[in-house]
Amino acid sequence: MNALPDRYHAADELVLRSPGDGRSLAQRLNKRYGARITGAFVLPAQEGRYAPLPPDLPPALAQALRSRGVNQLYSHQAEAWTATQTGAHVAVATPTASGKSLCYTLPVISAAMQQHAKALYLFPTKALAQDQVAELLELNNAGELGVKAFTFDGDTPGDARQAIRLHGDIVVSNPDMLHQAILPHHTKWAQFFENLRYVVIDEVHTYRGVFGSHVANVIRRLKRVCAFYGVTPQFILCSATIGNPQQHAEALIEDAVTAIVESGAPAGEKHVLLWNPPVVNPDLGLRASARSQTNRIARLAIKSGLKTLVFAQSRSMVEVLTKYLKDVFDHDPRKPPRIRAYRGGYLPKERRAAERDMRAGSVDGIVSTSALELGVDIGSLDVVVLNGYPGSVAATWQRFGRAGRRQQSALGVLVASSDPLDQYLVRHPEFFQGATPEHARIQPDQPLILLDHIRCAAFELPFAGEEMFGNEVATPWLDVLGEEGVLHREGDRWEWIADSYPAIAVSLRAVADGNFVVVDRTNGRQTIIAEVDYSAAPVTLYEGAIHMIQSVPYQVERLDWDGRKAYVTRTAVDYYTDAIDYTKLKVLDCFDSAGAGRGQAHHGEVHVVRRVPGYKKIRFYTHENIGYGPVNLPDQELHTTAVWWQLSQAVLASAFEDRQQALDGFLGAAYALHIVATVAVMAEARDLQKSVGSGDGAWFVSADLSGRGQLRGSDGQPTALAPDAPFTPTVYLYDAFPGGIGQSEPLFQRREDLVAQSITLIERCDCRAGCPGCVGPILAADEHHGEMDVQTPKALALRVLALLVAL
Amino acid sequence: MSALATKLRQLRADAGQTSSIASARSPITVLPERSAAKSKGTSPSTHKTLSPDLRRLLQRHAQLKRGPAYLASNDRDVPGIELSPGLRYTEANVDWLAPPDIVDAAFARMESVHHRRLLHFxxxxxxxxxxxxxxxxxxxxxDWHDGRFRIRQLTITSMAAETAMLRTFASWLADDTVLVSYNGKCYDSPLLKTRYRLARLPDPLTGLGHLDLLHPVRRHWKGQWENCRLATAERELLGVVREDDLPGSEAPAAWLTYLRGGSARNLRRVLAHNNQDLKSLAGVLLYMARLPHQ
Incomplete structure (x- = not known):
């Protein structure tokens, strides 16, 4: 994509001449680009529902609200007030920009004014915390309420901390600080805890998976410390739209909550378009870039006088799209800029300035990363364009939620990238209309996470008797820590005895501290440019690997395995590298089984061995293999949980001409199942992995260069089965996380749905024989099969899946 | 090694965590966690039962686990008298320096103070x-008591005795006590305040005068000495040379060894070390009090 002026003129006829709205732009796009629009729907406008300011609000607070133009509340804010006044824990799940923060501001400030009660706010990011304090201060100043609110994070200077601990009515922090700085020093916060009345946790939908499981344990520790000071704080949780707000809030705080899910905020009509870039090479299934399409839509919207926000997936893409839009709209340096970028990595001052300009309406186009997905206040917008699927339906809606005015219709466009997930979603518009966003899931009792937090908790306060930690009696875990030498048992008490500070060693954002850092040594630099999970390191950071960071290629020169460092330099190459990755699974225990068509589906614990013997160099665009390199790394072992499907030898013999065909079919089926399952459990693709092998770990299958299945023995060498050897190929989806993080059980529950969706995915794919959007990349030769050829990887995968469909 | 510990060690190794304990791999036959975390949160304070797997594993674990015997020692002699279970008390009255009635504390930017009010800790x-x-x-x-330097030491030989130790120490403090320490403002005092808080006892330290010698010593001799630790100050100013001194860094291990049933030898050396620290504190204090005013 380049910014040629004549391309711009081509679409200018679509520019709305009179001041338009989301609806009129949607109609024009539909008319002109109907073929690219795979789904279009409208969310009807909603009238506002209001309630008077509660009579029991402190008069000074009511006055401050009125002076800020708040003369009445939205119905959900009033409901939240009523619920908090009964003493209940409350979870508020209403759309972006519906005024959620007032739901907790009112009870918290009232309690601070009337009872000198304290409140702890937790936000997932520092920026949100600072926003919240600014908002509190404005309200406080408007009414001279005398309520003191402070942020407490890693940037808070040491001399300010003491004052905050003693004098803060509202302390605004994040879970990481609570975990590492506040709880392990709770005695310094004694006055604060003794008066702690409310704990506010905003954006709880971000606390899912590993992070959420850690945060749930931090909350357990918080409650334990609170109990020491004789308080039982009331929790107020807020969430963006997710499928299970109440259940998720209850899972996080392990207590019943009153859920408020009906927003009373008015909303204009909202149009949504799913947009697939046009196919430019039907054989390879290649499409035009999402970037060019995003740019085009944003340009049209801005030219039509609509305030537009573009979400890009990476920081560098933010810069690229900003440049393209600035080339069009900001060529006159004497005028204030109409286009701004917004992303992490900017100085807070810059970001604040951008937010101010956006609120003031002096900016026409903003390009942002997910940084604007959360509750930062930037005023009203007309159009949101997503350059690529954000990874979950919930996040998609949250981003779309940024567009919307009370009176006017808004437009949201999702532009699909070539990523298989994107392609899957854009071809399944019903998935979006299905209206149930993903469920947020956590697994607080994941053994490693639990042990880490029992360790931290024992540091904070000794365990005594048969004390529970969450759902578990702590004793056996304390025994383990005793053996480790960090705890000492005396009578029925367990006391911390080691000279260490355990919270420092536990990161809430990862399962373990085994992460690798990527160090850029280009031109003598020593800059850390990325961090890679331990599990991903062997397949991305081997020596010789081309490691792409925001589409800039770096070559790994040295991997310090024990030091957890990869040293890279900038490079200019026309290829990328692809690890040859053999995975061998062995089933250790089967928890549950069920019939699946003519086969079986299972769920249980597996032992995974992963070996990376080498890598391929693959040229960009043509995807030809231009060389190999060896990799010398230890085998990776993993005990985790998995879901798997098997077909018996007899069934396969009758359905396939030979074993090779069956293996090819299993490989393609695994690829499709993996895509569908990733969507189903709201997982990151790398957190869920796939494998094909025998049920007993005797052999496994990997795709060879042609995309066909190659059987390998337990030593990783290509092998062949004796004709009379048992043959039960198995497709596994496993949790790429030691001990599992609870992804495989929901997959097992939805096993029939997954198989059915995989079939739909493959059937609806535009490719002929198979492509990265359905069954995985295939060799060019395979593309020349006839349309109805029964030997294509696509057809073989469908045949395997058809055998697994419930009868 | 217990099965749960083995299992956890394996998981940690899988996660790339390095452990100082060599991971002993053994076949896994028992699964602790699979049903532990199903559908929780809807009912407050439920008393969940353990999964049968985990229970089995823990029972085996409990059988395997008996106190570590390898540390056991016959040398369990901790000096002093037992004030209460697990709390040992030693007292020594020595002739150590002759303080002036009024100690000039201007070097620490504090008012002069009668030596009777000083408590080195x-x-x-x-x-x-x-x-x-x-x-x-x-x-x-x-402190200087009846003309002699009285050194009192409290040592706990069990965790449970901590509260009694804290109470006893609090009883030694009067409203007009001035504490003398070396880095006590930043270290010993906050640490004790935390312990009083955890023991749910009133904090006797807040509000007392506190002469922390570290900072004045730094102001005078930083850059002249290799460092400003107490051991350096006592050598430079008082000519103290310690024999068979247990380095402060080994004190934690000395106590832990004793606590776990091991030898008391190093714990006695900690007592001697602490004793010398207190004498040196007084020496450095008087040395600095005599320095000409700047």
Whole structure:
């Protein structure tokens, strides 16, 4: 994509001449680009529902609200007030920009004014915390309420901390600080805890998976410390739209909550378009870039006088799209800029300035990363364009939620990238209309996470008797820590005895501290440019690997395995590298089984061995293999949980001409199942992995260069089965996380749905024989099969899946 | 090694965590966690039962686990009298320096103080990590009493005795006591305040005058000496040379060894070390009080 002026003129006829709205732009796009629009729907406008300011609000607070133009509340804010006044824990799940923060501001400030009660706010990011304090201060100043609110994070200077601990009515922090700085020093916060009345946790939908499981344990520790000071704080949780707000809030705080899910905020009509870039090479299934399409839509919207926000997936893409839009709209340096970028990595001052300009309406186009997905206040917008699927339906809606005015219709466009997930979603518009966003899931009792937090908790306060930690009696875990030498048992008490500070060693954002850092040594630099999970390191950071960071290629020169460092330099190459990755699974225990068509589906614990013997160099665009390199790394072992499907030898013999065909079919089926399952459990693709092998770990299958299945023995060498050897190929989806993080059980529950969706995915794919959007990349030769050829990887995968469909 | 511990070690190794304990791999036959975390949160304070797997595993674990015998020693002699179970008290009255009636504390930017009000104190702790998990297992305090230098030391030989130790130490403090310490403002005092808070006892330290010698020593001799630790100050100013001194860094291990049934030998050396620290505190104080005013 380049910014040629004549391309711009081509679409200018679509520019709305009179001041338009989301609806009129949607109609024009539909008319002109109907073929690219795979789904279009409208969310009807909603009238506002209001309630008077509660009579029991402190008069000074009511006055401050009125002076800020708040003369009445939205119905959900009033409901939240009523619920908090009964003493209940409350979870508020209403759309972006519906005024959620007032739901907790009112009870918290009232309690601070009337009872000198304290409140702890937790936000997932520092920026949100600072926003919240600014908002509190404005309200406080408007009414001279005398309520003191402070942020407490890693940037808070040491001399300010003491004052905050003693004098803060509202302390605004994040879970990481609570975990590492506040709880392990709770005695310094004694006055604060003794008066702690409310704990506010905003954006709880971000606390899912590993992070959420850690945060749930931090909350357990918080409650334990609170109990020491004789308080039982009331929790107020807020969430963006997710499928299970109440259940998720209850899972996080392990207590019943009153859920408020009906927003009373008015909303204009909202149009949504799913947009697939046009196919430019039907054989390879290649499409035009999402970037060019995003740019085009944003340009049209801005030219039509609509305030537009573009979400890009990476920081560098933010810069690229900003440049393209600035080339069009900001060529006159004497005028204030109409286009701004917004992303992490900017100085807070810059970001604040951008937010101010956006609120003031002096900016026409903003390009942002997910940084604007959360509750930062930037005023009203007309159009949101997503350059690529954000990874979950919930996040998609949250981003779309940024567009919307009370009176006017808004437009949201999702532009699909070539990523298989994107392609899957854009071809399944019903998935979006299905209206149930993903469920947020956590697994607080994941053994490693639990042990880490029992360790931290024992540091904070000794365990005594048969004390529970969450759902578990702590004793056996304390025994383990005793053996480790960090705890000492005396009578029925367990006391911390080691000279260490355990919270420092536990990161809430990862399962373990085994992460690798990527160090850029280009031109003598020593800059850390990325961090890679331990599990991903062997397949991305081997020596010789081309490691792409925001589409800039770096070559790994040295991997310090024990030091957890990869040293890279900038490079200019026309290829990328692809690890040859053999995975061998062995089933250790089967928890549950069920019939699946003519086969079986299972769920249980597996032992995974992963070996990376080498890598391929693959040229960009043509995807030809231009060389190999060896990799010398230890085998990776993993005990985790998995879901798997098997077909018996007899069934396969009758359905396939030979074993090779069956293996090819299993490989393609695994690829499709993996895509569908990733969507189903709201997982990151790398957190869920796939494998094909025998049920007993005797052999496994990997795709060879042609995309066909190659059987390998337990030593990783290509092998062949004796004709009379048992043959039960198995497709596994496993949790790429030691001990599992609870992804495989929901997959097992939805096993029939997954198989059915995989079939739909493959059937609806535009490719002929198979492509990265359905069954995985295939060799060019395979593309020349006839349309109805029964030997294509696509057809073989469908045949395997058809055998697994419930009868 | 217990099965749960083995299992956890394996998981940690899988996760790339390095452990100081060599991971002993053994076949896994028992699964602890699979049903533990199903559908929780809807009912407050439920008393969940353990999964059968985990229960089985823990029972086996409990059988395997009996106190570590390898540390056991016959040398369990900790000096002093037992004030209460697990709390040992030693007192020594020595002739050590002759303080003027009024000690000039201008070097520390404090008012002059009668030597009767001074209480030198020093704690020995389980480590330097800070936070609520670090405790003092020994508190030494010294003052001039009836013309002699009285060194009193409290040592706990059990965790449970900590509260009694804290109470006893509090009883040594009067409203007009001025504490003398070396880095006590930043270390010993906050640590003890945390311990009083955790023991749910009133904090006797807040509000007392506190002469922390570290900062005045730094102001005078930083850059002239290799460092400004107490051991350096006592050598430079008082000519003290310690023999068979247990380095402060080994104090935590000395106590832990004793606590786990091991030898008391190094714990006695900690007492001697703490004793010398208190004498040196007084020496450095008087030395600095005599320095000409700047």
């Amino acid at each position: 020093d704690t020995e702790t389980t480590g330097l990590a800070g936070g609520t998990g670090t405790r003092a297992f020994m508190i030494g305090a010294a």
